[in-house]
Amino acid sequence: MKVIEDRRVRRTRSALGAALVELVLEKGFHTVTVDQLVERADVGRATFYAHYRDKEDLLVWVVRDLALDRVRVMPAVEQADAGAEGIAELPLLHLFQHAERERPACQVILRGEGDGRALREFTEIIGELAGDVFRSRCRQAGVQPRVPLEVVARAWTGEVVGVLSWWIEGGTGLSAAEVTRHLCDYSAYGRMWASGLSDAPALGSREAAPPPRT
Template structure:
């Protein structure tokens, strides 16, 4: 591939990342990006359809760096490796903290948040399927549980970024797993008996 193309796209990638961390995604214009990249605005359109298209390319490039070996994503022999998997996500997010903080915030890009959530849901799905829940008799449908996990983790990740990453990746991953698997009852050390809200007698329809 023409080295000029590689150089141009790299300039645009870097410009976007810089600007996003400075001002958020929404208010940035194509002009801003090409100014920062020291390129003409028209050049942008030779490489990307629009701002979102560029962002998707930047994001895909970033995501490709998360997992060196996709097959190691989940080791069925050791379900407790779900902690390391989530921990790895926290590490990745921390590596690009200002970028993700901007993208997941109010001036960010909702479709990137959705992608991150879907990625987490993928991990969660692998994990749940290995645990082989009794889908027929489970009080909660699997698809609800998967979305519940993905949304909660994504939200806590943003909380973590927004509060200056006050805990380690390991700590955060541990707490999320604890909340998810054991629930508030044990996660917050509550007295179990009379507070089994929504317990045995769940509604049907």
């Protein structure tokens, strides 16, 4: 009985989440009403309030559910036998592929709908995940970070969320794999190399530095 109830709750929440995403993309968050949500999801008004305080609460649930969906499969992605470079790249590739599959929800979140609360929640979740990854890698390598890892994680998150916001709207001509490779190159080689202003990749990059000019 418990399993059946859990499935019903999940179906109800998913229906309301999908209704919110659809309506926000059609009308904008501030014009969407609870009455419109329950009608689109085909649930009762009392059912809505049994799960959520208001539509803002529902939007935050959409963010957390999206993040949880990604987290569920991350261990398998990170453990993939892809070598040292692939391990660093695969989680980022998965983030973009996951965003592509969930494009409507990501558009609502990354546009800052709901006074930006959902975007802040999303950014916080990604930042915490990034911090965990950086701390784990430092422990495994037995090294001390030169910059506080909180700064590293937030800087990385800001760059990734910024590119994701731009890319998810479409029209870039870049696939998930291509934009991931560009971000990895940018991260490994540095801004000056990426801009074409420096020939030599940053220290520790995947490319050997070119010989000095004569």
